[in-house]
Amino acid sequence: MSVIKRTRESFPALSNVLDDFFSRELYNWGLSNFSSGGSTMPAVNIKETADNFEVEMAAPGMNKEDFKVQLDGNTLSISAEQEYRNESNGNYTRKEFSYQAFQRTIMLPKDVVDEDKINARYENGLLRLTIPKREEVKKKGPRNISID
Incomplete structure (x- = not known):
């Protein structure tokens, strides 16, 4: 049996989604005007x-x-x-x-x-x-x- 090390690079799509959510949506929720274009106030x-x-x-x-x-x-x-x-x-x-x-x-x-x-x-x-x-x-x- 071999040990497989999983890193952020193993799942780039999921990593990008989570990074985007936590860096933009969570911290800037007060500036969002909720447009689908991702624009902000x-x-x-x-x-x-x-x-x-x-x-x-x-x-x-x-x-x-x-x-x-x-x-x-x-x-x-x-x-x-x-x-x-x-x-x-x-x-x-x-x-x-x-x-x-x-x-x-x-x-x-x-x-x-x-x-x-x-x-x-x-x-x-x-x-x-x-x-x-x-x-x-x-x-x-x-x-x-x-x-x-």
Whole structure:
């Protein structure tokens, strides 16, 4: 009788399925939008400076026309829809199309944002929003007080 050592390489298909499940599905379940294309919710970075809030969203492969950005009170909503169709004429044995949509909602501090000066731009797969603060809520530097 000989001893057979089984390694991960002995069952590559099963190993890949388990690796994919444990590395992606288990740890990123909150980012999944449950699409069959395996897409995820775009990642967002938010930075606060003395004058602005800066929001960056990674959404490669989209066009600026796909996005809808709204501010309602202190609620910022960023949504997008993209539909891709592989059109072909005549008889086809396979036709594929996909649809991707998402919405992210971010709560900003109440009564802080200067709504009229918000700037948004999309380039190289990155949506960037600059949301200025109102003048009266900006942090002011230290002030010297004279003593009488």
